[in-house]
Amino acid sequence: MPIRIILAGATGWVGRALVPALAAAPxxxxxxxxxxxxAGKDLGIALGDAPSGVPVFASVEEALAVPADVLIDYTKPGVVKANALAALKAGLGVVIGTSGLGAADYAELDAVARQHEAGLLAAGNFSITATLLKRFALEAAKYVVDVEIIDYASAGKLDAPSGTGRELAEALAEVRQPATSRPVADVVGVPATRGGAFGEGAREVRVHALRLPSFVLGVETIFAAPDERLTIRHDAGASAAPYVAGTLLAARKVKGWIGVRRGLDTLLD
Structure with a gap:
């Protein structure tokens, strides 16, 4: 029996790429x-195609009236948490591709997921190459003490940093060694220009979010030691195609555990 999917954000940038991929997956x-x-339309017609027989609803709560196994969410930061909570309470697995949630949000979602014996996978980026950036950066952090992140996105992006940058910073803050840079509390001038902090004390990771025209999404992880630097960078193009395969992989796997997992890298091996 196929895995039954509810797609939130079905007419959005990534949603439009996922619809034909889901239709093609047996x-x-x-x-x-x-x-x-x-809301109220056939999804095929809403996307400018032939009728598909897939109904469109105004909310996840309404869509849950349709028997389903997994919710895929590519909506907006302001609604994704409520969507995930509703789906978990209904016993669905949840795949979150929407950015904007932090560690405290995922802790709450984890508690609800465990209560209802459901699984959730959230990734700041479902691209395989972006996932490899995270893996390589975590490996580099074992050997190079100092690291900071530059997070690039379009001028209109609502959240800062991106989900990719946030997930990477939180993961690095758990494994990095204490920084050698001057503590921000000792900085004169405008300390806020040192970026946002993830983690605590000397192990925190600083993220600098740029929001400018001509960027789509990009994350640059800069490691530095005396007289040398290592830069690991991922840039996304204008197409949502890189996120499709990873999202479908997560949809296939998310019913296989209970609780929250973060990062597509948790599925790669």
Whole structure:
């Protein structure tokens, strides 16, 4: 029996790329879409194609009336947590591709997931190459003491840093060695220009978020030692295609555990 999918953000940038991929996958079945501006329509028609037989709802709560196994969420930071909580309480597995949630949010989601014996996978980026950036950066942090992150995105991106940058910073803060840079509390001038902090004390990771035209998404992890530097960088293009395969992999796997996992790298091996 195919895994039945509700897709929240079905008419959005990534959602539009996922719809045909889901239709082509013999082991997955898209049973409902969520897109407030197209509620009540057939999803195929909402996307400018032939009728698909997939209904569109205004909210995840309404879509949950359709029998389903997994919710995939590519919506907005302001609604993704409520969407995930509703799906977990209904016993669905949840795949989150929406950015904007932090460690405290995922701790709350983990508690609810365990209470309802459901699984959740959240990734700041479902691209395989972006996942490799995280893996390589975590390996480098074992050997190079100092690291900071530059997070690039378009001028209109709502959240800062991106989900990719946040996930990477939180992961690095757990494994890095104490920094040699001057503590921000000792900085004169405008200390805020040293970036946002993830983690605590000398192990915190500083993230500098740039929001400028011509960027889509990019993350640059800079490691430095005396007289040498290592830069590990990922840049995304204008297409949502890189995120499709990783999202479908997560949808296939998320019913296999209870609680929250963060990062596509948790599935790669």
């Amino acid at each position: 082991d997955l079945e898209l049973v409902a879409g969520v897109a407030r501006s197209h």
